[in-house]
Amino acid sequence: MLTLQTVKKVIDAVQLLEAKPFRFAKTMPAQAHWYTLRREWENSHEFSEVAQIVRDYGEDEVYYYRKYICFGANGQKYWTMGEEIEKTTLINRTTKQYRGPYDFHSATYDSWYERGEHKREEKALLDCLGNGFSDQKVLDIGCGTGWFLDHFHIEPEMYTGIDPSWGMLTQLVAKHPEFVNSLKCCSIRDFWPWEKGYDVVIAMGHSADYISPSDLEKIRFLTTEEAMFYGTCAIDAAYASDLFTEVFPDEKVLQPKVSKQIGMHHGLVAGKISEL
Ligand SMILES: C[S@@+](CC[C@H](N)C(=O)[O-])C[C@H]1O[C@@H](n2cnc3c(N)ncnc32)[C@H](O)[C@@H]1O
Numbered sequence: 001m002l003t004l005q006t007v008k009k010v011i012d013a014v015q016l017l018e019a020k021p022f023r024f025a026k027t028m029p030a031q032a033h034w035y036t037l038r039r040e041w042e043n044s045h046e047f048s049e050v051a052q053i054v055r056d057y058g059e060d061e062v063y064y065y066r067k068y069i070c071f072g073a074n075g076q077k078y079w080t081m082g083e084e085i086e087k088t089t090l091i092n093r094t095t096k097q098y099r100g101p102y103d104f105h106s107a108t109y110d111s112w113y114e115r116g117e118h119k120r121e122e123k124a125l126l127d128c129l130g131n132g133f134s135d136q137k138v139l140d141i142g143c144g145t146g147w148f149l150d151h152f153h154i155e156p157e158m159y160t161g162i163d164p165s166w167g168m169l170t171q172l173v174a175k176h177p178e179f180v181n182s183l184k185c186c187s188i189r190d191f192w193p194w195e196k197g198y199d200v201v202i203a204m205g206h207s208a209d210y211i212s213p214s215d216l217e218k219i220r221f222l223t224t225e226e227a228m229f230y231g232t233c234a235i236d237a238a239y240a241s242d243l244f245t246e247v248f249p250d251e252k253v254l255q256p257k258v259s260k261q262i263g264m265h266h267g268l269v270a271g272k273i274s275e276l
Pocket of ligand 1: 100
């Protein structure tokens with residue numbers, strides 16, 4: 001479980017990784033990846049600390065019959081070759097590819113919501129959200145095809161949308177091209193931004209179900225003292241379980257915080273993040 005202190009430590013490590021030079025691994029062009037070398041870091045101790053974080057906060061992945069610990073961060077993943085930390089000479093990096101159902105559904109996703117039942121649900125939700133967030137810094141978790149941007153006016157520099165589905169993000173950019181630089185293709189678990197100070201966190205379309213206790217701690221670190229959360233969770237078993245074979249965290253920490261049913265399947269979680 002992350003604490004505010006460990007979130008800070010991981011974000012510092014990601015900032016270092018993102019600032020260091022990486023070379024393309026020319027000998028393996030078919031497995032495109034990049035690497036950074038210990039000997040090119042001015043501070044070898046810093047390299048060891050970052051390699052340790054890759055190990056401690058990564059997840060097992062099998063690649064060509066071998067297990068690696070891969071650490072996801074802001075759309076990339078990092079891994080070492082598994083030697084002891086002090087003998088580790090390089091950290092690899094490539095684009096993280098997520099498996100999920102939404103790439104397949106993205107082209108038709110918006111049309112699902114044109115049906116009456118969903119329109120009524122949407123109206124109830126918009127009534128709860130009020131007039132807008134135009135002067136606030138917004139983090140939209142599971143932003144999908146851009147439901148929030150379809151309904152609220154905000155400047156691109158005040159908005160960050162994250163979603164692990166390229167398909168969904170492509171649909172968002174087709175509708176809102178000015179937001180192309182406000183997006184990250186990653187899950188909430190893998191979001192380690194340089195920026196913080198968000199005033200509002202949005203997680204609609206049951207995206208609040210992706211938030212684990214550790215993610216909530218990270219959200220606390222990234223937001224202002226008075227920041228507000230507005231999101232929905234699935235409230236019936238079919239939706240809340242394995243809809244589309246999605247991977248949810250073991251503990252959906254926000255489900256017990258649902259205060260109001262919205263439509264047939266969703267419950268609203270709304271409140272100050274410090275009190276969730
Ligand atoms: C039902 S859609 C909701 C999209 C949008 N918020 C809306 O209200 O229309 C759920 C979105 O969450 C994204 N998602 C899935 N796992 C996620 C995770 N671990 N972290 C963040 N987003 C995730 C999916 O790719 C999908 O776009």
